[in-house]
Amino acid sequence: MPVRSAALATAAGTALLLLTAPAATAAPHDARLVAESVTVDPTGRITADGSITLSGTYRCTGGTGPVFVSSTVSQSDPSVRYGVGGTRAVCDGLEHRWVNTGTPDTVVLKPGAAHVEATLMELRPMGIVPLPSFHARHGQDVTLAAG
DSSP: OHHHHHHHHHHHHHHHHHHHSOOOOOOOSOTHHHHOEEOOOSEEEEOTTOOEEEEEEEEOOOOSSOEEEEEEEEOSOTTOOEEEEEEEOOOSSSEEEEEEEEOOTTOOOOSEEEEEEEEEEEEEEETTEEEEEEEEEEEEEEEEEEO
């Protein structure tokens, strides 16, 4: 019986030490998820000729290829999105502004509620053809204001 008591005491002591040890924080799966982001401003602009201007901020770290902030807008039917310009991103770890302007073809968007999705995407060189690598994405309901 003394062997069993010693083993039990050792197990109890080990459990007590584990409970009092500081908890280790798990590292994020991909550190870029913490350091990289894109936002969308709550108000966009739409002119009388249908030109749309969207904006926000982004932050990214270095990449091996060119990085862009692209944006899409949808109104009334969320499954139909229209591309609105693209901005070349500077990936230095600092926060920067982005502004995209464009006029979707054959589309009549109006002032009012809309949904914007911004994407921070890199074109990574992979052999002959560069392939997209997504750094961050953010969707937000916005108001398209006339002007």
